[in-house]
Amino acid sequence: MISANWAGNYEYLSSGLATPGSVEELQEIVARSPRVKALGSRHSFNDVADTAGIQVSLNGLPRTVTIDEAARTVTVNGGGKYGEFVEELADAGWAIHNLASLPHISVAGAIATGTHGSGDRNGSLGTAVAALDLVTATGEITRAKRGDPDFDGLVVSLGALGVVSSVSLDIEPSFDVRQDVFENLAWPQLLAHFDELTSSAYSVSAFTDWGDDGTSQVWLKSRIDSDVSAATRSELFGATRATSQRHPLPGGPSEWTTEQGGVSGPWWKRLAHFKLEFTPSNGAELQTEYLVPREHATGAIEAMRRLGPLMAPLLFISELRTMAADELWLSPSFGHDSLGLHFTWKQDAAVHELLPALDEALAPFAARPHWGKLFATDVSRLDSLYPRLPDFRRLAGRLDPNGKFRNDFLDHTIFAG
Ligand SMILES: Cc1cc2nc3c(=O)[nH]c(=O)nc-3n(C[C@H](O)[C@H](O)[C@H](O)COP(=O)(O)OP(=O)(O)OC[C@H]3O[C@@H](n4cnc5c(N)ncnc54)[C@H](O)[C@@H]3O)c2cc1C
Structure with a gap:
């Protein structure tokens, strides 16, 4: 019986967990349950996967x-x-x-x-x-x-x-990918070269604690078939090449991270930060993330730098990533090329007290919270943030007229308006 999420910060309130062995059994469980909710790998940090009824895990289905x-x-x-x-x-x-x-x-x-x-x-x-x-x-x-x-x-x-x-x-x-890590990219350089930086590889991640020194590490994941400019760089806008394998957290176990140092390898061994054979942490962390339309990237970064001293005691590390616009109605990157501002927190109750300040600071930048992480977004903002939200409510009403798949999370966000 699973009672908590992966991070252990949320205990599910559901009345039980069903693990059907076939799709037919899954169909029967869903049909007869007044309240039911799918549970995935439990990596969300909030109550999005909880229910007043039973949770259903698909781990018992034959792998295909x-x-x-x-x-x-x-x-x-x-x-x-x-x-x-x-x-x-x-x-x-x-x-x-x-x-x-x-x-x-x-x-x-x-x-x-x-x-x-x-x-x-x-x-x-x-x-x-x-x-x-x-x-x-x-x-x-x-x-x-x-x-x-x-x-x-x-x-x-x-x-x-x-x-x-x-x-x-x-x-x-x-395709094959190489991963190159650069260290100590100063804020003025990051802000002045933001577009060049994020387009300098297939996938770019910058890690920071929001201190005055800027980002501690920038990870460039470059496709060997199209994009090897990272190979020839000795520096990245003033950041210097790391001399050995790194973990995003200074001093963290670098053997957990996917291979760096420009060694090319298959896409699946480079695109994730953490190796499949290692569980990246024992779960003793919390996470929050907001996506802002790309045009607000520098404004949002400056706002987070101002909050830096408040966040510092609670923060393990933050990560900046970009993503292309999409058309998925409830996607935080719906309609906008976006910047993700991610926060990995210590498991400290004070994080929850900080979240409203974070939300307030990012609200002017039309920031959308990651649905699977912790946030304190004023739900009255959601209708303006998600133009297709009314369509989603209509779709949910059609497919689930009695609210079988509804839960507190949905009632307090999607269906609150
Ligand atoms: C260490 C760590 C690293 C992470 N890294 C990233 C990252 O790089 N980028 C990022 O964007 N997020 C990241 N996340 C967040 C994570 O990707 C999301 O929380 C995601 O939802 C986790 O999937 P899950 O299967 O664990 O979902 P769960 O937490 O189990 O469930 C989440 C939601 O998905 C629904 N769901 C699950 N399975 C089904 C199904 N079969 N049918 C219908 N609905 C279903 C649940 O009902 C629930 O609403 C990270 C989380 C952790 C803990």
């Missing part, structure tokens, strides 16, 4: 990985985690476009919350969804594919529309 070379998709079942199929996909000569910082999360849970990696031209992970099967409130399966009416509302669903029993993701020919 089906590569359709003609359609250029890989199909995995709803409980599948990225780490469970990436190697097989690469061995067959294929890749997906991006990964989050760790490969241990479930595909269905990741897409349900708008999870993303980094890269100016990389959409959030949900943009790779070509089709999905959804067990709706009646227990019937609806199959939807890109281009169908309402498809863009079905992907970032917060589990509010049903249980995703299978997901098909776009694939492309496999």
Whole structure:
């Protein structure tokens, strides 16, 4: 019986956990339960996956990985985690476009919350969804594919529309990536060269504690087939090349991180920050993230620098990433190329006291919170932040008229308006 999320900061209040062994059994559970909610790999930091009824885990379903070379998709079942199929996909000569910082999360849970990696031209992970099967409130399966009416509302669903029993993701020919780390990029340089910096590799992440010194590390993940400028750089806008393997946290265990130092390797061994064979931490952390439209990037960074002294005692590290605009209704990067401002906090109750100040400081920049992390957003802002929110409510009303998949999280955010 699972009672808490991965970080251990949230105890589920559900009345139990069902683990069906087949899709048919899943359908029966959903059909007969008055309240039910899909549970993924439990990597969210809030109550988004909780329910007053039962949670259902898809971990008991037979693992399936089906590569359709003609359609250029890989199909995995709803409980599948990225780490469970990436190697097989690469061995067959294929890749997906991006990964989050760790490969241990479930595909269905990741897409349900708008999870993303980094890269100016990389959409959030949900943009790779070509089709999905959804067990709706009646227990019937609806199959939807890109281009169908309402498809863009079905992907970032917060589990509010049903249980995703299978997901098909776009694939492309496999590619190799090298990872180069640069240290000590000063704020004036980062701000003056922001666009050049974030476009300097396929995926760019900058780590900072918001202190005066700027970013401690910048990780460039470059595709060998198209983009090897990192190879020739001895410096990056004044930042110097790291001389050995690094962890984002100064002094953290560098053997946990994916290989750096410009050594090329398969996409799945470089695009995530943390190796599949290591659980990146024991979970003793909290996370918050806001996405701001790219045009507000420098304003939002300056605002966070002003909050730096307040955040410092509670912060492990922050990460800046960029992502391409998408059309998924509830995606935090809907309609805008975006900058993600991520915060990994210590597990300290004072974090919750800080969150309203963080939200207030970022609100002028149309900041959208990551649905799976901690935030204190004034929900009256959500309607203006998400123009398709009324459409999502209508879709939820149609697929789940009795609110079987609703929970406190949804009632206090999506359905509060
Ligand atoms: C260490 C760590 C690193 C992280 N790194 C990143 C990162 O790099 N980028 C980023 O954007 N986020 C990141 N996250 C956040 C994480 O990606 C999200 O919280 C994501 O939702 C986790 O997926 P999950 O399977 O654990 O979902 P859960 O927490 O189990 O559930 C989240 C939501 O998904 C729904 N859901 C799950 N499975 C299904 C299903 N089969 N059908 C329908 N709905 C479903 C649940 O009902 C719930 O609403 C990180 C989290 C951790 C703990």
